[in-house]
Amino acid sequence: MSLVDSHCHLDDEKFAPDRAQVIERALAAGVELMMAIGTGGELDVAIQQAERYPFIYATVGVHPHDAAKATPDTFARLRDLASHPKVLAIGEIGLDYHYDFSPRDVQRSVFERQLEIAAEFHTPIVIHTREAWEDTLALMPSLPHGGIMHCFTGDTAQARQALDLGFHLSFGGVLTFPKAESLRQAAKITPQDRLLVETDCPYLAPVPHRGKRNEPAFVVDTVRRLAEVRGVSPEAIAECTTRNFRDLCLRARSGSS
Numbered sequence: 001m002s003l004v005d006s007h008c009h010l011d012d013e014k015f016a017p018d019r020a021q022v023i024e025r026a027l028a029a030g031v032e033l034m035m036a037i038g039t040g041g042e043l044d045v046a047i048q049q050a051e052r053y054p055f056i057y058a059t060v061g062v063h064p065h066d067a068a069k070a071t072p073d074t075f076a077r078l079r080d081l082a083s084h085p086k087v088l089a090i091g092e093i094g095l096d097y098h099y100d101f102s103p104r105d106v107q108r109s110v111f112e113r114q115l116e117i118a119a120e121f122h123t124p125i126v127i128h129t130r131e132a133w134e135d136t137l138a139l140m141p142s143l144p145h146g147g148i149m150h151c152f153t154g155d156t157a158q159a160r161q162a163l164d165l166g167f168h169l170s171f172g173g174v175l176t177f178p179k180a181e182s183l184r185q186a187a188k189i190t191p192q193d194r195l196l197v198e199t200d201c202p203y204l205a206p207v208p209h210r211g212k213r214n215e216p217a218f219v220v221d222t223v224r225r226l227a228e229v230r231g232v233s234p235e236a237i238a239e240c241t242t243r244n245f246r247d248l249c250l251r252a253r254s255g256s257s
Contacts, residue, residue, distance in 0.1 A: 001030045001220070001223070001234060001235055001238035002030055002032050002238060002239070002242055003029070003030050003031045003032065003197070003219055003220065003223060003238050003241070003242060004031070004032065004033040004034070004035075004196075004197070004219075004241060004242045004245040004246075005026065005031050005033070005034045005035070005197070005198055005199050005201075005216040005219045006035050006148065006170050006196045006197065006198045006241075006245050006249075007035060007037055007092070007126065007148075007150050007151065007170060007172070007198035007199065007200050008034050008035065008036055008037065008198070008199050008200070008201045008215075008216050009036070009037050009200070009201060009202065009203075010022075010023070010034070010036045010046070010049045010056070010201075010216075011036065011045040011046060011048070011049060012201075012202050014202040014213055015202065015215075022215045022216065022217075023053065023056075023216070025215065025216075025217040026215065026216035026217045027055075028217070029216075029217035029219075029220050030220065030238070031216050031217060031219060031220075032055060032242070033055050033056075033057065033242070033245065034055065034056045034057070034216050035056075035057050035058070035059060035088060035089070035245075035249065036049045036050060036056055036057070036058050036059070037058075037059050037061075037091065037092055037126070038058050038059045038060040038061060038081075038087075039059075039061050039062065039063035039066070039091070039092055043060050043061075043062075043074070043077050043078060043081055044060070044081055046058035046059055046060065047060070047081065047084055047086060047087065050086040050087075051086065056086075057086050057087075057088045057249070057250075058084070058086050058087050058088065059087065059088060059089045059090065059091045059092065059126055060078055060081040060082060060084075060087055060090060060091075061078070061090050061091045061092055061093045061114055061126070062074060062078070062093065062110055062114060063092060063093070063096075063128065064093070064094055064095050064096040064101075064102060064107045064110070064111065064128060065096060065099065065101040065102060066101075066102065067102035067103075067106045067107045067109075067110035067111070068101075068102035068103060068106050069102075070106075070110045070113075075113055075114075075117065078090075078114065078117055079117060079120070079121075082117060082118075082120075082121040082123060083121065085253075087123075087253075088123075088124070088249040088250065088253050089118075089123055089124040089125060089126050089148070089249060090114055090115075090117055090118040090121075090123050090124075090125050090126070091125055091126025091127065091128070091148070091150065092126045092127065092128040092150050093110075093111055093114045093115070093125060093126065093127065093128065094111060094127045094128040094129045094132070094136055095107050095108065095111060095128075095129055095130075095132035095135055095136050095139075096128060096129070096130045096131070096132060097130065097131040097132040097135075098130045098131045099130075104132075104135075108135065108139060111136075111139060112139060115139070115140075115141060118145065119141070119144075119145070122144075122145050123145055123253075124143075124145050124146040124147050124148065124248055124249060125143070125145075125146075125147040125148070126147070126148045126150050127147060127148065127149050127150060127167070128150055128151075129149075133154070133158060137161060137162075137165070140165055142165075142166070143165060143166035143167065146166060146167075146168065146248045147165075147166065147167045147168070148167065148168050148169075148170050148196060148248070149162045149167045149168070149169050149170060150170050150198065150200070151170065151171075151172045151174065151198065151200050151204065152169040152170055152171060152183075152186070153174050153180075153183055154183070154186060155182040155183070155185070155186055156182070156185050156186045156189055158186070159186035159189060159190060160189075163190065163191070163194060167194070168194045168195070168196050168244060168248055169186070169187075169190050169194055169195065169196065170196035170197065170198045171183075171187050171195070171196070171197055171198070171222060171226055172197070172198045172199060172200045172204055172206070172222060173199065173200070173204040173205050173206030173207075173209075173210070173214060173218070173221075173222055174204055175187060175206070175222055175225055175226060175229070176206040176207040176210075176221060176222060176225045177207065177210070178207075184229045187226055187229050187230070188229050188230055192240050193240070193244060193247075194244070195226070195237070195240055195241050195244060196241050196244055196245060196248075197219055197222050197223055197226065197237070197241045198219065198222075199214050199215065199216055199218055199219050199222070200214065201213070201214035201215045201216060201218070202214050202215065205218055206218055206221040206222050206225070207221065207225075208221065209221065220234075223237045223238055223241070
């Protein structure tokens with residue numbers, strides 16, 4: 001199978017001892033493309049990975065946890081990096097009311113600023129939302145350049161709301177958890193051309209790796225479970241999710257460059 005991990009944190013310190021081997025295992029598992037998420041301590045952390053490997057691409061963005069640290073220089077730097085040829089999206093951005101590491105009004109302000117940057121650069125967005133669903137949707141404009149609901153864990157009603165706004169839904173390891181039946185129902189009703197898969201590694205490893213460090217190679221297990229849920233072959237899921245990623249992110253980038 002030819003696969004895409006549409007959301008991975010390859011810069012995470014958990015990969016420091018064996019990052020090259022992790023990437024080799026991903027390639028051996030059939031993961032032909034990876035989108036590294038650029039919301040670490042430095043805005044260009046994902047770009048640093050993408051510049052080393054032709055099959056890794058990047059995002060840039062301020063995570064809601066870090067919203068309170070954003071300054072005018074941060075947004076200027078984001079604009080500089082958004083035009084990098086390997087940056088495919090602005091993200092992950094959004095709202096997180098579970099931890100409230102940044103004040104909610106600041107999260108909303110920083111989110112809106114980044115939505116403006118995405119619109120300015122004709123770039124898809126990658127959304128992080130946790131316990132903030134209604135506020136996240138309320139701030140969303142139309143999506144002329146598309147967007148991804150990263151690590152979607154909602155129910156069918158929330159799936160339909162996101163789909164109506166134009167989002168792709170990206171499913172990760174949570175889809176394989178025994179108690180995630182409502183999520184599997186959401187995955188079942190998602191149109192084929194809006195499906196994506198991800199690991200969000202090193203977090204949320206799928207069954208049978210649950211509790212371990214997640215890595216891009218494990219996206220295979222999510223693909224297999226998604227195939228079971230939808231009553232198709234893993235190869236069919238691999239083909240459509242790879243095509244969807246290319247259509248949303250790679251072709252959008254080539255069209256705007």
